[in-house]
Amino acid sequence: MSPPKQPCSLFQLCVKSSIRLINSACYVIEKTYPENHLNECEREAFDLKCHLMTMLPARLFDVLCSERTCCQYRGDPRIQLQVLMHPNITVFRKCDLDNGIPQRFWQGTLATFSRLRVLDLKFICTDEILAVIGDSCPLLEEINIVSRVDICKSLFNASVLIRNVSDAGLCCITNLKHLRVLAMDPPRNERANRIGRCVSRAGIIMLIRELPYLEELRIESCDIGSTLIGSTVDVGPLNLRKMICHFASADGVRKLIKICPCLKEFSLTHITEHNKDAILDQISMSELRLHKLDLSFFSFTDSMQQLLTVKGSYLTHFSLWEIDNSLNLDKVVSIGKCCPNLTSLCLMTQSKCLHVPRYYRRPDKIFSELRNLILGNENFCIDRMLTFFLECTSNLEKLVLKYQTKTNLDDTLLHLLEKGHLKNIVDLWLDCTLEVSKNVVKRTIQMCDRLQLFTVDFADTTTELLQYITENNLDLKLGSY
Structure with missing residues (x-):
């Protein structure tokens, strides 16, 4: 069953209590003096701050300021800020x-x-x-x-x-x-x-x-990447670690890599150049050791295979929006073999070639570190595809399924639950096209001991499920459409 809500820690209770007391004192000060006595109001607020500074460590003021929203101040926020903002914040x-x-x-x-x-x-x-x-x-x-x-x-x-x-x-x-x-x-x-x-x-x-x-x-x-590429002045080398680049060319990517040699996260999208392989080749030939690579509107070509072969061991996050609809299981397996350290994988494709044979024997030690999985397609068999990935890893914490055709997911979810493949899931997001019955939703909540976020569409009212969550004091946010 989803984890129970835990009571606030003693520290959290103390912070909330302190903010309430401070808010009350500030409100009394604010209402004691009319607007034409602003100096007296500020002086008394300053005296309260000095009193707090003698009692509380300076670092605690960081926490009090960050937790202001837990107990909103009903007066002028400047009075509250005047008291809470320590000189050493x-x-x-x-x-x-x-x-x-x-x-x-x-x-x-x-x-x-x-x-x-x-x-x-x-x-x-x-x-x-x-x-x-x-x-x-x-x-x-x-x-x-x-x-x-x-x-x-x-x-x-x-x-x-x-x-x-x-x-x-x-x-x-x-x-x-x-x-x-x-x-x-x-x-x-x-x-x-x-x-x-x-x-x-x-x-x-x-x-x-x-x-x-x-x-x-x-x-x-x-598009900061294109901004850097198109600069008329010499730029770099820069220490930037994250970059999003639209409408890039191979020459532009080569220049960008030279400007930002420390890149760890690189996202390429909206590519208009026909020869996208040249862009992938530039990344392959570079000295970059990327941890995260997002490729949108690319094809799984020989250049893509070469890139993953050369750089895959560094990747922990890989996202591919494939456009030529030719992605198949062999290419997916290749991703797993080339990228043994992947903790996050996103595959978006309309390929009709992506299917798992009934008696397929998957290779060992692929996707074994996977924590987050996003799958988007309308042509693969959800049951077999999910089973393929979830048998590779026992550590999956977040699963997102995007689909474009109305499909009932009851049997698939029950099968995965019975096999224990969702035992560590924390966040489960199912597209509104995926139909799940109320009983299966409840069964999922009961059998997933770590589930805290569950987004699902079902025809029945959520009242009964929300009441079930409340009665069992579950730390679970149930979302719908």
């Missing part, structure tokens, strides 16, 4: 309640926090705030500077989004030499007319050239 992540706080509060507050290592200012960041961060927080290793977005009414459009971080703000943080992870806005579309500030591709290139230890650049919907 190392981690601060804003919550949704902070979005409405004026910019000048952040400028004044962040100027005093010189020991910050992690800072998340998503949706509240501006150039002015970045200027303060650049001067006051030299030890930052991770930062989210996705900008505040304002909405401006226009005579021509219903509304226009205005961002508040520009290349000028990026220049302010070039001296944060310890940055390893950076999340930020995508660059503006050069052909679009925008109002307000925006970052440009040139600004992004300028910034990452100044950050020697940057390992991960998170920019939503931005």
Whole structure:
């Protein structure tokens, strides 16, 4: 049966209790003074902070700030923050309640926090705030500077989004030499007319050239790989470890590998070049030792086989969206033989050649380390394909099945349960096309001792199952469509 919910630890109870007491004290202070007595209110909040600082270790303030959402403050969040933010705080992540706080509060507050290592200012960041961060927080290793977005009414459009971080703000943080992870806005579309500030591709290139230890650049919907390839200035070598690249060519990939020789995670997708084998050959011939490789809209050719033969021993995560519909069992077995250390595998294909013969004898020691499996197809026999993979590993923790044809999965699930193939499963996600009866859902919950996430579509109401989960105090989230 799914694991029971565990009671909160004594430490968690203490943190929640402390936040409640602090919130109550802050609310009393806030309501004691009218708006025209702001100085007295701030002074009393400061006195409360000093009292807490004498009683609690500095690192505990990191925890209290991170757990603010467990007991939401019903007043002005600035009062609560004024009390909870210790001068030696190392981690601060804003919550949704902070979005409405004026910019000048952040400028004044962040100027005093010189020991910050992690800072998340998503949706509240501006150039002015970045200027303060650049001067006051030299030890930052991770930062989210996705900008505040304002909405401006226009005579021509219903509304226009205005961002508040520009290349000028990026220049302010070039001296944060310890940055390893950076999340930020995508660059503006050069052909679009925008109002307000925006970052440009040139600004992004300028910034990452100044950050020697940057390992991960998170920019939503931005092809940073192509941005680096197309740069008109010399870039690299960079310390980036993760890269997503769209619309790449073989020459572009060769240049990108030279710019980012330390890549560990590489994703290639939306490839328009006809000769994709040349791209795979560039990876094969490089010195890269990739841990994660995602290939979308590729074919399993001889070049793919060569790539896995040469680099497969380093891979722990491999994803293939195959497009020529020729993937067969021999090629799947080849993936297992070439990549003995795989812990995560994703195979998406429409191939009609992928099937397991009735008396097939699978090779030993393939996919034995697999923890996460994603399969997507509408042509293979689910029962045989799943049995093939689940007989290879006894450690599977996450299983995702994507299918395009209505199929009843009752018999398959019962067979896998009886064989003990799902005994270690923690997360089971079944496409809405896969029909499962209420009784089989309940049986799955009963026989999977570690199951905590279960997404499944079934016609019956979930009320009875949710009641069963509650009555048995199970630590299980049951999702449906």
